[in-house]
Amino acid sequence: MPDLAIIIPSVLNGLTTGALYALVALGLTLIYGVLHIINFAHGALLMLGLYAVYYLNTRFGLDPYVCLLIVPPAMFALGYALQRGIIGRAGHGRDENILLVTLGLSIVIENLALFFFKSDTRIIDTPYSFEVVQIIGAFVPEPKVFAFIGAFVTAGLLWALMSFTDLGRAIRALAKERKGATLVGINADHVYAMSFGLGIACLGVAACLLLPSYYVSPQVGQGFVLIAFTIVVLGGMGSFVGALIGGLFIGVVEALSGLFLGESLGQIGIFAIFIVVLIFRPTGLLGHKV
Amino acid sequence: MTDNKGKRNGGLGRREFLATGAAVLGLGVTGFPAVLRAQPASVKVGLIHPVSGFIAFSGTQCREGAQMAIADINAAGGIKSLGGAKLEAMLGDSQGKPEVGASEVSKMVEGGVHGIVAGYSSAISLATSQEAAKSMTPHIVDVGVSDQIVDRGLKNTFRFAPGYGTIAKFAVDNLAGINQMSDDKAKTAMIIHEESLFGTGTANLLQKKLPEIGIEVLDVIKHANPTRDFTNIVLQIKSKKPDLIIPANYYNEYVLLARTMRQQQVKAKGIYSVLGGAASNYKFVNEFPEAAQGIMDCNHWFNPKSEVALQRKAAAEAKGLVYTYEVFLAYNAVLALADGFERAGSTEHDAVNAALAASTLDMSYMPYGPTRMINGQNVGARPVNTQVLDGKIEVIFPQQFASAKPVFPMNS
Numbered sequence: 067m068p069d070l071a072i073i074i075p076s077v078l079n080g081l082t083t084g085a086l087y088a089l090v091a092l093g094l095t096l097i098y099g100v101l102h103i104i105n106f107a108h109g110a111l112l113m114l115g116l117y118a119v120y121y122l123n124t125r126f127g128l129d130p131y132v133c134l135l136i137v138p139p140a141m142f143a144l145g146y147a148l149q150r151g152i153i154g155r156a157g158h159g160r161d162e163n164i165l166l167v168t169l170g171l172s173i174v175i176e177n178l179a180l181f182f183f184k185s186d187t188r189i190i191d192t193p194y195s196f197e198v199v200q201i202i203g204a205f206v207p208e209p210k211v212f213a214f215i216g217a218f219v220t221a222g223l224l225w226a227l228m229s230f231t232d233l234g235r236a237i238r239a240l241a242k243e244r245k246g247a248t249l250v251g252i253n254a255d256h257v258y259a260m261s262f263g264l265g266i267a268c269l270g271v272a273a274c275l276l277l278p279s280y281y282v283s284p285q286v287g288q289g290f291v292l293i294a295f296t297i298v299v300l301g302g303m304g305s306f307v308g309a310l311i312g313g314l315f316i317g318v319v320e321a322l323s324g325l326f327l328g329e330s331l332g333q334i335g336i337f338a339i340f341i342v343v344l345i346f347r348p349t350g351l352l353g354h355k356v
Numbered sequence: 357m358t359d360n361k362g363k364r365n366g367g368l369g370r371r372e373f374l375a376t377g378a379a380v381l382g383l384g385v386t387g388f389p390a391v392l393r394a395q396p397a398s399v400k401v402g403l404i405h406p407v408s409g410f411i412a413f414s415g416t417q418c419r420e421g422a423q424m425a426i427a428d429i430n431a432a433g434g435i436k437s438l439g440g441a442k443l444e445a446m447l448g449d450s451q452g453k454p455e456v457g458a459s460e461v462s463k464m465v466e467g468g469v470h471g472i473v474a475g476y477s478s479a480i481s482l483a484t485s486q487e488a489a490k491s492m493t494p495h496i497v498d499v500g501v502s503d504q505i506v507d508r509g510l511k512n513t514f515r516f517a518p519g520y521g522t523i524a525k526f527a528v529d530n531l532a533g534i535n536q537m538s539d540d541k542a543k544t545a546m547i548i549h550e551e552s553l554f555g556t557g558t559a560n561l562l563q564k565k566l567p568e569i570g571i572e573v574l575d576v577i578k579h580a581n582p583t584r585d586f587t588n589i590v591l592q593i594k595s596k597k598p599d600l601i602i603p604a605n606y607y608n609e610y611v612l613l614a615r616t617m618r619q620q621q622v623k624a625k626g627i628y629s630v631l632g633g634a635a636s637n638y639k640f641v642n643e644f645p646e647a648a649q650g651i652m653d654c655n656h657w658f659n660p661k662s663e664v665a666l667q668r669k670a671a672a673e674a675k676g677l678v679y680t681y682e683v684f685l686a687y688n689a690v691l692a693l694a695d696g697f698e699r700a701g702s703t704e705h706d707a708v709n710a711a712l713a714a715s716t717l718d719m720s721y722m723p724y725g726p727t728r729m730i731n732g733q734n735v736g737a738r739p740v741n742t743q744v745l746d747g748k749i750e751v752i753f754p755q756q757f758a759s760a761k762p763v764f765p766m767n768s
Contacts, residue, residue: 072591079587177408185412187608189643196618196646207619279615280584281608285410289582324588329579330551332588 075204076321082210084317085217086276090290091297091309092221093268099304100241100261102161103153106168108294109287110175111266115141115273116282117183123190123277130192130274131212138270145266149259172287179284187283195278209278216275220268221310227264228306237261241304296340302350311351315339398444399435399697401426401690402464402493404474404484409452410581411477411606414682418476418498419447421683424672425690435694437701443694450475454483461487461495469493470703471696473689476682478502478553485513492705494696494712498689499656499682501631502553506733512705514712514729516692516719517656517685518737520554520631524561527630527654530741530753531600532569534652538764542599542625547576548589548613550605558604558630574598583609586616593617599625603632610634614647625765629653636742639678641749648744650766652752656681657740658722660751660759665721684722692717723757 090112097105118137122128128136152171157164198205228234236257239247248254280286297316301308316336323335343350403422406415426443429435434442446464450457457480461472465487471494474484481500488495489510497505497513501520506513518526535541547562549555556578563573574596577589590613593601601624603613610632617627627635627650634640635653658665668687669679677683693708695717700707715734717727725736741753743762750760 072595075591076588079585079591083585083587180408180412185407185416186639187413187611189611191643195615198619198621205620281611283413283608285408285412288410289584321585321588325592329577329583329589333580 072325074202076325077318078201078204078206080318080321081314082206082214083321084314085214086272087290087293087297087317088310088313089213089217089220089268089272089275091294091301091313092224092306093265094294095298095301095304095306095309096224096268097262097265098298100237101258103164103168105265106165107171107175108269109291110172111141112269112273112290113179113282113284113287114175115270116277116286117179119273119277120188120190120282130190130277134271134274137274138267141270142263142267146259146263149262150255153262154255154258176284183284185284187281189281190277192278207279213275216271217310217313220271221306224306233260293336296336300340300343300350302352305350305352308350308352398442399438399703400446400467400469401443401693402446402448402461402469402472404448404450404457404460404472405476406452406480407449411452413607415476417677417680417682418686420677421686422473422690425687429690429694435697437698438703450480452477454479458483458487465491465493471693471708472496473498473686473693475500478505481505485510488512492709494693494705494708496689496693498686502557506731509731512709514692514732516688516727516734516737518739519733520558520561522737523631523654523739524558524565526739528562528565528569530654531628534762534764535569540625540765542571544572544574544598545600545602546574546593546596546598547602548605549576549578549603550581550609551578552581554631555604562602562630571600579605579609581606581609583612586613587620589613590616590620590622594620594622601627603627603629605632607634607637611640614644618647627651627766631655635744636749637678637680638749641744641747645747650744650763652741652743652762654739654741656685657742657751658684659720659757661757662721668721688719688722723754
């Protein structure tokens with residue numbers, strides 16, 4: 067039985083880690099919600115984002131938070147190009163094709179990364195890497211506090227974009243009724259690619275906020291992608307608020323189950339809750355029935 | 357019309373007979389070289405390492421070290437007893453999975469491999485050596501520390517580096533020595549280990565041996581590979597306040613653990629890793645001199661006083677490699693295998709296995725005693741104790757290889 071005094075720090079840690087999970091899941095839920103694509107390349111693309119931040123930091127001395135001005139737009143462009151040039155074309159609109167295309171993309175990207183970047187684990191050192199903020203007697207690392215805030219800001223921006231802009235309205239229209247949306251003059255291919263680009267841009271944000279407290283290697287994305295899928299299903303597919311709540315929830319569950327069941331079994335808590343939610347509320351916490 | 361002039365019953369013609377005879381005689385004069393003994397043009401050496409997957413960094417380091425050894429041996433004239441036959445690498449990726457490692461072995465056996473160097477992790481080495489044993493293909497384990505690897509009585513399996521039994525004993529004996537020399541002795545410890553064979557086996561041994569030197573083990577925490585966040589573990593360490601923290605895990609997890617301990621301002625008398633993935637790693641020390649300062653490790657190391665070892669280190673660094681234990685242990689494993697071919701004068705599996713079992717290879721470039729093989733294990737192999745002091749990795753034990761005196765408690 068762990069010391070009760072460490073439960074509060076553990077929950078705080080779970081919340082900050084969960085915010086990072088939520089950031090990764092936000093992009094995934096957007097891509098699923100609109101395009102109905104289960105993007106298996108999500109982890110590999112996160113890895114690319116992390117490498118971009120790593121090289122901008124080590125080669126050009128840019129702070130990871132300054133990279134927020136460069137990496138998310140670059141990732142957006144990459145996502146747009148991938149959807150327009152590869153996924154949209156090779157998928158031919160069939161879900162099973164798209165699934166295989168994104169799986170293939172993830173394998174190609176990871177192996178290219180292994181070839182070009184080698185398998186080294188890389189870490190950046192920032193002046194605030196070891197700085198902490200004291201919250202209710204617990205030390206929370208500064209990079210995690212920034213990531214926590216960043217997750218809320220990103221979710222808020224996404225929500226605003228979807229609610230108040232023409233692009234958001236077009237995305238929502240396409241997600242609901244493709245034929246109708248196309249009939250009223252929405253360019254489906256363009257809007258799909260914009261959605262995919264936005265989803266991948268979220269990974270760019272996650273990469274900038276993650277690297278100060280984490281590492282990058284060609285396999286790094288694999289550790290996040292399964293958790294992100296769980297969060298998307300748990301929160302309700304296509305729901306941003308659901309992804310945010312799901313991420314925080316999963317973070318806390320992981321932290322507490324690690325504490326009570328032992329670190330090796332920490333993940334059991336996550337998947338046990340996942341199964342329970344699927345049995346009793348298959349649409350997820352904030353999902354809607356179709 | 358065919359030209360049958362001079363031929364009888366389809367046999368050799370007179371001229372051909374004379375030419376062949378002259379050639380045979382000529383070869384006889386020049387000592388009847390290896391060509392006619394059906395020697396291989398090259399000796400195929402299988403290198404199976406986890407170059408992708410969660411331990412890809414270490415696997416790639418192993419592969420690089422092994423390939424450097426092959427290049428050096430070939431540059432020095434190959435296997436002389438086989439007429440200068442060159443070593444030819446057959447590369448395999450185990451992806452960090454024992455079953456994949458085993459299937460790579462069977463593919464290589466089908467491809468006519470003459471000897472195998474594998475597999476970095478203990479679990480993978482167990483599988484690859486077992487598979488190689490079916491065809492009695494000589495198999496050298498480069499790093500895998502589990503003693504089960506050599507305890508199964510496989511006649512094709514050899515290890516020239518120390519196993520965790522030797523390492524744990526050495527670590528505990530030296531810890532007792534360090535403790536004795538200090539006025540501020542460590543009385544309690546916590547062990548943090550990765551969940552596979554290597555971490556679990558090492559932790560079990562330490563848990564048994566530490567009380568024998570008066571150190572109480574407060575807790576043993578096992579973690580998965582990969583672990584994304586070590587805060588929980590570090591919070592538990594903080595709440596139990598051990599004098600010593602003993603990590604036994606792979607590089608990525610070690611780095612995250614060390615960083616989190618620093619973030620959470622853990623104060624312990626010492627961090628004493630046993631086969632810790634990073635504390636004897638120049639990369640970690642260079643990237644995080646502050647987090648690495650004072651950490652002790654009991655691990656594989658080269659003889660810092662050997663010219664040969666220093667030359668090899670310089671050669672590896674000139675190639676852009678970080679000179680970690682994976683590099684030199686894989687290098688040594690290839691050297692040992694090549695020595696087996698050399699002394700066997702053959703690539704016949706049984707002959708090479710017999711030569712390896714009787715190996716007395718000079719390994720003075722390592723901090724080892726004389727090479728002596730018992731049940732496939734070099735019982736002369738030893739680890740060393742290192743400590744990170746002022747951004748450098750110094751050897752603190754054994755005395756004859758030491759470049760610095762231990763500093764304990766680490767912040768004293």
